[in-house]
Amino acid sequence: MPELIPRPDLLSAKRVLAVQPHPDDNEIGAGATIARLAAQGTVIRYVTVTDGRLGTADPAISQDALAARRHGEAERAAAILGVQEHRHLGRRDLLDTALPGLREAILEEVAAFRPDFVLTCDPWLPYEAHPDHRNVGLAVSEAVSFLGFPHVPGAPQEAPPQPMVAFYGTARPNAQIPGGPYWERKWQAIAAHETQFAEHFLPLMRAFFEARAVGEDGFFEAFKVLHPIYLHFNPGAVDA
Numbered sequence: 001m002p003e004l005i006p007r008p009d010l011l012s013a014k015r016v017l018a019v020q021p022h023p024d025d026n027e028i029g030a031g032a033t034i035a036r037l038a039a040q041g042t043v044i045r046y047v048t049v050t051d052g053r054l055g056t057a058d059p060a061i062s063q064d065a066l067a068a069r070r071h072g073e074a075e076r077a078a079a080i081l082g083v084q085e086h087r088h089l090g091r092r093d094l095l096d097t098a099l100p101g102l103r104e105a106i107l108e109e110v111a112a113f114r115p116d117f118v119l120t121c122d123p124w125l126p127y128e129a130h131p132d133h134r135n136v137g138l139a140v141s142e143a144v145s146f147l148g149f150p151h152v153p154g155a156p157q158e159a160p161p162q163p164m165v166a167f168y169g170t171a172r173p174n175a176q177i178p179g180g181p182y183w184e185r186k187w188q189a190i191a192a193h194e195t196q197f198a199e200h201f202l203p204l205m206r207a208f209f210e211a212r213a214v215g216e217d218g219f220f221e222a223f224k225v226l227h228p229i230y231l232h233f234n235p236g237a238v239d240a
Helices: 025-039 063-081 102-113 131-146 180-191 202-211 235-239
Strands: 015-020 043-050 085-091 117-121 164-168 175-178 218-226
Touching: 015 025, 015 102, 015 131, 025 043, 025 063, 025 117, 025 164, 025 175, 025 180, 025 218, 043 063, 043 102, 043 131, 063 085, 063 180, 085 102, 102 131, 117 131, 131 164, 180 202, 180 218
Parallel strands: 015 043, 015 117, 043 085, 117 164
Antiparallel strands: 164 218, 175 218
């Protein structure tokens, strides 16, 4: 199958829709690549699905206050990477990403923005405990698959071309994008999420990630990049 369907080149993207479950996931999984794409002129739109209101170990902060702070952090982080547009769907963290309507909402985002790539977390990551990551990744995959079916709720009557998909946080990567000069910008953007990453914790977190992402050309980000034909009834997707 790979010889019949060439692997899409993420760096060739002209329009990228980056869909993240929480306000910091795009930066963690793909911050350097997003910065690189933005620098080369790719139009990038973020879609943040949840408000991240439960992402704290501090019982003193209210959920509403945390959600408001995380909204601002997400905007600052995206700006550091050069992201031009940011949409917040405002779903409550952890509680309702599995409810009906998520696939439809993402279908509408894909149809409106008409990306040639959609970027999101890999819902098939083994041992992934967070339902938001599983549900958002699956909803994105379903939206891409059903884009051309006008009777599916949320699908357009006249579908744009199906976008390619690039999953970050994957256990089966088939592409490595060198971070190069954008690696530092990735960590600047991550540091903007002050409610999530205390200043003393960031060096430990960075060391963990860099130990797993160093190659001959320096640090890289890993993706599972797929043509949408692999997203339905295709065992070859595992090895694509």
